Amino acid sequence: GENVEQHPSTLSVQEGDSAVIKCTYSDSASNYFPWYKQELGKGPQLIIDIRSNVGEKKDQRIAVTLNKTAKHFSLHITETQPEDSAVYFCAASKHDMRFGAGTRLTVKP
Amino acid sequence: DSGVTQTPKHLITATGQRVTLRCSPRSGDLSVYWYQQSLDQGLQFLIQYYNGEERAKGNILERFSAQQFPDLHSELNLSSLELGDSALYFCASSASSGGAFEQYFGPGTRLTVT
Numbered sequence: 641g642e643n644v645e646q647h648p649s650t651l652s653v654q655e656g657d658s659a660v661i662k663c664t665y666s667d668s669a670s671n672y673f674p675w676y677k678q679e680l681g682k683g684p685q686l687i688i689d690i691r692s693n694v695g696e697k698k699d700q701r702i703a704v705t706l707n708k709t710a711k712h713f714s715l716h717i718t719e720t721q722p723e724d725s726a727v728y729f730c731a732a733s734k735h736d737m738r739f740g741a742g743t744r745l746t747v748k749p
Numbered sequence: 750d751s752g753v754t755q756t757p758k759h760l761i762t763a764t765g766q767r768v769t770l771r772c773s774p775r776s777g778d779l780s781v782y783w784y785q786q787s788l789d790q791g792l793q794f795l796i797q798y799y800n801g802e803e804r805a806k807g808n809i810l811e812r813f814s815a816q817q818f819p820d821l822h823s824e825l826n827l828s829s830l831e832l833g834d835s836a837l838y839f840c841a842s843s844a845s846s847g848g849a850f851e852q853y854f855g856p857g858t859r860l861t862v863t
Contacts, residue, residue, distance in 0.1 A: 672849035683751065683839050683854035684792070691849070729792060735848040736805055737782075739792040 642667040644732050646740025654748050659720050661743045663730035664712040670732040673706060673713045678727045678742075687728075688715070720747045752776065753842050753855035761861045767828040770858045774821055774842030780804070781823040782843070782852060783815055787836040798823055799846040830862045 643666040653659050665673075671692040676684035690697045690704045690713065697704050701720075706713040713732075717724055725747045730740040752775035762768055774781050783795040785808075794807035798817035809815075812830075817823040827834060837859050841852040 674851065676854070683753075683856045685751070686851055686853060689851065733848040736794050736797075736807055737848055737852060738794070741791045 642670055642732055642734070642736070642738040644730060644738045644740045646730050646743055648743060649741065650744045650746075652746045652748065653720050655720060655722060657720055659715075659717045659724070659745055659747075661715045661728055661730070661745070662712060663714070663732070663740050664710075665732040665738075666711065667732070667734060668708075668711060669734045672733045673704070674731050674733075674737075675702075675704060675715050676729045676731065676739075678729065680726075684729060717745075720745075722747050722749050751853040751855065753840060753853055755838075755840055755855040755858050757858060758856070759859050759861075761863065762830060763863055764830055764832060766830050766862075767826065768830065768860065770825040770827070770838050770840075770860075772823045772825070772840030772842075772855060774823070774840075775853055778842035778844050778853075779821065780843040780846055780852075781817055781821070782841040783809075783823070783825050784839045784841065784854075785836050786839060786857070792839070795825070797848075804846055805848070827860070832862050835860055835862045 674689035678684045703716045727742045754773045779800045795809040797805040815825045837857045839857045841854045
């Protein structure tokens with residue numbers, strides 16, 4: 641089955657800096673790659689997603705890139721703000737959705 | 750607010766007991782997914798129902814079962830509870846039966862087994 645690895649497990653940045661979180665997947669048949677943000681005490685919230693026929697997608701300060709050949713995808717957050725602090729999960733899906741272990745992002749004011 | 754509701758928010762019970770967790774999907778969504786989130790395991794897919802029928806199974810224990818009712822709400826039943834079952838349980842809903850579509854998560858049920 642699909643295996644998703646996510647790095648780093650923790651990330652601390654200064655407000656205004658960029659943050660990058662990387663994921664690799666094992667099943668080349670996976671064709672949908674969402675990213676979720678989970679704040680303390682809440683459920684995961686879908687923030688951006690990308691499909692295998694697209695290489696990059698942007699939504700304001702967040703962007704996701706996908707390299708199908710290398711089977712990895714990344715989340716980029718620019719101009720980070722303290723409210724970006726949360727745990728971020730990547731996932732890969734063809735049939736079942738498999739999640740990475742999560743990255744705890746801390747943005748220091 | 751994702752539009753997915755889950756009850757109860759918190760549940761404390763003893764080992765050996767049985768509990769039922771409830772989920773109502775977003776309006777119009779036919780798929781319901783159940784996930785378990787524990788500290789050392791991350792988000793683990795348990796089971797998916799689509800329009801009342803079981804569609805996919807993940808790492809769901811035999812002690813656990815689920816169903817989806819005609820009004821599309823779903824229940825996850827956990828029996829013979831063990832300490833290791835303590836976790837957050839999330840449901841998510843999607844408009845599609847396939848896995849490659851947006852899933853929207855509810856706020857979760859925190860289960861504590863003592």
